Amino acid sequence: MHMQLLPEDFVLMFDRTDTGPSNISLPALAPCADTVDGADCTAHSVLLDVRSNVLHPYPLATNPWCSSGALLPNGTLHQTDGFSSGDLVARLFSPATGWFNLEYFPHADAAPPLTVFPFLDETTVPDAENNLYPFLHLLPDGTVFVFANDRAIVFDPYNRAPLRRLPPVPGGVPRNYPSSGSSVLLPLRPDAPAHAEVLVCAVRRGKRTTWRCGTARS
Template sequence: SNTFCSSGAFFRNGTLFNTGGAESALFEKVPIQEGFNKIRTFAPGPCPETGCTQDWVDIGATIDVARWYHSMQTLSNGEILMVGGSKAGGLVLNTPRVNEPSYEISIDGHSLPAVPFPYLEFTDSDGPGKSYNLYPALHLMPNTPDHIFTIIGDQVFIYDYINNQNVTTLPFLPNPRTFPSSASTVLLPLKASENYRPEVMVCGGSSGDAPNPLALDDCGRIHPLDAEPEWTFEKLPDGPRTMGDAILLPDGTVFITNGARLGSGGGVMADDPAFTPLIYNPEAAVGERFTIMPATTIPRLYHSVAALLPTGEILIAGSNPLQQKPTSHYPTEYRVEIFSPPYMSAPNRPVITASPDFINYNAEFTMNIQGAAVGETTVVLSHPGFSTHGVHHGQRMIQLTTNTTADGVTTVTSPPSGSVMPPGIYLLFATVNGIPSEAAWVRLDSN
């Protein structure tokens, strides 16, 4: 079935749970069936020595309602939340006729009935603050009973989707930030030393000035669980950017890439590619947080992706603003790039020589790290998430309580609960003086 413009999250065993999609494409050499309410899975690796077949499996079941351009988030118990979307494909702007103002929760791949969600509703007379509601931004708040930080258009709030009630209404954003505005949003790395106090960052996007939207040049940050949360803003150093990808790096910084300087999300809605990546250091002073990186020569516009690799590098691919039209100004892009952050040039990187394959919540475990230094070693758990349309569903990173002894043994305390890090398979990095190792794989779960 057609996965085009679908969404994804991961089961606790690492299997990709991919839902929704687009219309059929029966004219293809291999006909593709309609995918709006379909479920597909993709098993994790590595394959055993006896071999295996890793491929998409269309399991035959369906989600409760058709969804295209919806968002997904794994919850603290491994259940998966799906929010919003449209009932039909081929649009840049959602319309009341095809809007899907609901959410549903899947338990082990079986959806509960969809729940009406007024925050997604709008009429023809409503502005972009409500109608720009596709691919909502969702971030699971730590140390809460599955409360989800949510951005829909310019609306910002924390919602309890399990009990269907608003928890906190937060200050609105000055422009819509969800598709087709297509801002980059990340939950900045959570730190055990700060009791996993969450902070969300939103960068760029587009204004609601249809049919000529303006790409935005600001980044905002907010601590949503504080008593009086407020947005603070700063400017992007290289100009506006819409449809960017923001990737959490194991040294605690954020890599921003892809996108455009003009327009908005959508097939032919953007121009002037953003060739220069950025690295953002959230710990630096305002005015010193951004570093402009060497430029690429490949335009990465609509349908571009980026993901953190176990090496610490970033995989960058995609761009097909006019789909399969090789004569267009920005044709479909089949080249793949690898970006190496500055830490990849370090003469010596730490090496994880021993680490567990499985860790329980709220438990200590030990690691052997070549190059570990007392007081300078940090262990990080990372999930790159599911990347599409500049949204990284479930992307998450935490810095754990770490103690390294003089003999090189590092003791680490695992996350306290699934709200801090949902059950799943993660990248486990060790950083020494800000230089990360290559990652080991580890499963985090309850016995």
């Protein structure tokens, strides 16, 4: 399940569309989705108005399972990829327009070259999947914070190279899936807009389940 805080005190929540109907019906005139089990006229995407505590259902045409996304400068959510019908799909969402899909048609001769990214090889542990779904956050200076397993780097997307490596997590505890981790870019401060902190948390399972969190500073 995905959850995204939007401007003006809205929270968007949405989930995969291939596990059957949800418990929330779509508005009467909203289009139903065609599935192998027939028409699905339930909502797999809802918008919560925090101020009024009202939930608004929205139709979602493609499957966003295992997708990723980020807010654009105007507050619109740009959601990319997914599974099955959502594969190779880009979606935009705003409370005013709802969801709509985008298609890109790049010229073959203008496509940028592929970038070799050895960081994911470096964070791979044999017989373990501790670096799946890396955490990425766009930093104020245009660089990208990338976290995988128990390590992080700051990546320069313009020169396609790491700028610096951050200290590994103490204890070597992985934070990425399947360790049920999560991360968030903490709010920027007006008096120090270039200073960024990322909070990374994960569950460590053993004799008892404990949450472990740490911050990384850009």
